[in-house]
Amino acid sequence: MRPYHWPLVISLLTTMAYAEQQPTTQDQRVGEGLMLSLKGEKEKAWNILFPEAKAGNVIAMYHLGVLMLRSTEYPDHLERAKKFFSAAADRGHKGSAAMLKQVEALMATAGAPPTIGGTSGIPLPKDIESAKAAYAKVQAQIAKFQGPQPTIPPQVTVKAFISDNSGTVKDLIEMSEQTKVRFGDKVEFQFFVLIDPETWDPKQVFTPASGSMPIVGFRPDLNGEEARKYGVRTTPAVVLVPENGNARIINNTHSLISELSMVLR
Structure with a gap:
């Protein structure tokens, strides 16, 4: 360099x-x-x-x-x-x-309750009381159709099916009352009304003659799905369903008490 x-x-x-x-x-x-x-x-x-x-x-x-x-x-x-x-x-x-x-x-x-449009999402005491009252009202209305609920599981369930046989309503209710007196909560009655949504007319089931009956526990069976489970082909029909055992159709409803006695003995 x-x-x-x-x-x-x-x-x-x-x-x-x-x-x-x-x-x-x-x-x-x-x-x-x-x-x-x-x-x-x-x-x-x-x-x-x-x-x-x-x-x-x-x-x-x-x-x-x-x-x-x-x-x-x-x-x-x-x-x-x-x-x-x-x-x-x-x-x-x-x-x-x-x-x-x-x-x-x-x-x-942070950590505050959610709001909707700036309004708190937590119900006020008056809202809770109002909801309780509405719930109690609905429960009362449901009980009208379901009847009192058993406190223990039944040993036998009796399923009664009707379609347009309003004349049998009275007999079925009397039958359920007799079994209730005799067997108490060991037997539960369930009433089903077979309904074809396209053709069913409630006036054919609950006529003025049956309108005074205490309609308790009647349940709609749309298209007869529940009835088919037990092989019901015609109505009125009564099916005995033991807690332990096979279900069977009772051809003679007047023998229901004796049939239940045999199952519950």
Whole structure:
């Protein structure tokens, strides 16, 4: 190398060394922390931004607040975000002041009951009482058709099927009352009205003659699905279904009491 090149080389090396020794500015460090935060490298971003925030840099405080706001993996992330936004807002940072309001609103609703159109989703005491009263009313209406429910499972269930045989309603009800007196809760009576939705006319079942009967426990059997389970082909029909044993159709309803006695003995 020619001697007159040495001063130039020394000058370049000195300039490079000086450049390497020059510290980065606050703005550069905050910018680097922001980029790391946007890339999802939260720990690295924290390590750069937190020292700057401690030194009083409001921009670093703001970005740390945003970082904490997005760090939902920490249970206290909202409290942390609030601290940083508050510190920056106290120093006149308007962006932090706006974010502080949002965080406070989130904290106020955290864990609160859901709302619909701003109205609480939790029922008031008067709503609960009203619902209880409505439930009791419905239960009373249902009981009219289902009758009192047994407290223990029955040992035998008697299923009575009718279609348009209104004249048999009275006999079936009398039969159920007799079995109730004789066997109590050991026997449960179930009444089914076979219904073809396309042709069924309730007037054919409950005529004025049967209208005074206590219509308790009658259930619709749409398209006779329940009746087919037991091989019922014609109505009226009575099926005896023991708790343990095979179901069978009782051809002579007047023998029902004796049939039940044999099953329950």
